[in-house]
Amino acid sequence: MIHPTTRVLAAELPGHVGESVEISGWLHRRRALKSVTFLVIRDRSGLAQVVTTGAGPNLPEETVLRIRGTVTANPQAPAGVELTAPTVEVLSSLAGAPPFSLFRPTVEAALPVVLDGAPVTLRHPRLSALHRVSAASVAGFRATLDGLGFTEIHTPKVVSSATESGADVFALDWFGREAYLAQSPQFFKQAMVGVFERVYETGPVFRAEPHDTARHLAQYTSLDAELGFIADHREVMAVLREVVAGMVASVAERAGAAADLLEVELPDVPAEIPQLHFAEAMRLLGVDEPDLAPAHERWLSEWALREHGSEFLFVVGYPMRKRPFYTHPEPGRPEYSNSFDLLFRGLELVTGGQRLHRYEDYLAALAARGEPVGPYEGYLRSFAHGMPPHGGFALGLERWTARLTGTDNIRRTTLFPRDLHRLTP
Ligand code: AMO
Secondary structure, three states: OOOOOOEOOHHHHHHHOOOEEEEEEEEEEEEEOOOEEEEEEEEOOEEEEEEEEOOOOOOOOOOEEEEEEEEEEOOOOHHHEEEEEEEEEEEEOOOOOOOOOOOOOOOOOOHHHHHHOHHHHOOOHHHHHHHHHHHHHHHHHHHHHHHOOOEEOOOOOEEOOOOOOHHHOOEEEEOOEEEEEOOOOHHHHHHHHHHHOEEEEEEEEEOOOOOOOOOOOOEEEEEEEEEEOOOOHHHHHHHHHHHHHHHHHHHHHHOHHHHHHOOOOOOOOOOOOOEEEHHHHHHHHOOOOOOOOHHHHHHHHHHHHHHHOOOEEEEEOOEHHHOOOOEOEEOOEEEEEOEEEEEEOOEEEEEEEEEOOOHHHHHHHHHHOOOOOHHHHHHHHHHHOOOOOEEEEEEEHHHHHHHHHOOOOHHHHOOOOOOOOOOOO
């Protein structure tokens, strides 16, 4: 049987002045003054102040409490109300203290302290706010694509062949057979274009890249989309523009308080995001490389801000030799590709492009790269049975949240990061 809850949330208290109500949450802070003690209670909606006369209960911070009291207006209290004449019930007492005080407005603790203590440290409002922004972003991703006629899919994370490039997979034993953790849903999302035309997926992907940087994880969350019946990659870029605008709008709408707490400056997403061909980017940079180095990405982002007033920049036409075998070449310039990266505030945020869609083109592409067809047989079956011209993209969620919130390391925008050194908690 479900009992109607009598619980009132901290953020709802201003609507209950004069009433006796019940709130529940964690003891965020206990502050004893001479004649009164303040208990600040934290719940999912925010903070509530409770005032007791005298010393009040001497409980450590993070104790879980249920409190009944009278909602009393007090202009000095946060949100203009506080709970007075309380009765306090302990729902759960503590066996340990957090590694640092969660009520201090900023987090001074070093990154490993935050990550090692994640089950507790993430309760700090500034740290949980990052994940509220992340959740609102995913909601915006879904809502935008739902509105554009996409179907959400869920594809296997254990696969029989690499999907991006051979070396960076985690191998595992699958009932005595060699299997891998999926580097991306690439093959499956393409195959599902053959069923639904337009699909998206949000889920974990795994990269066995031994990078020890502030922008790489061994497991991250990939926001993927793929759509059929396109003329070329530019239609994919137009969809991506809508998606990014939808994510920004969703953060403002669903995580406004978290964004305010973090002092997030939400970017303007231009109606048309400026774009630059890879060859032109090389000319501007005065170098001749097959790919963009992180310093190049930063420089190009500054260029886009200076020249176009945009915090976003599409770099299109990456050299074919640096893109995966499923990439569609640029018509008339086959050394370049119909692919793109989206740079945001100095960092590669999205990769995407048009794919090959004809069966024989796949056979030729694999042969040209000296790759056997065998491991890709399941994938190639889609193309043997008729696939429209299509393309798609993948956006790294942790990078997005980090860039959006001005966070220095994507580990802070990951609940429980997995990297070269970290497998717990
Ligand atoms: P790519 O490998 O470029 O493309 O990845 C797409 C986006 O995912 C993010 N990303 C990462 N984030 C954290 N840690 C990592 N190790 C990491 N690697 C990548 C980045 C990047 O832009 N299948 C293609 C996408 C497509 O063409 O649809 C792919 O996976 O934000």
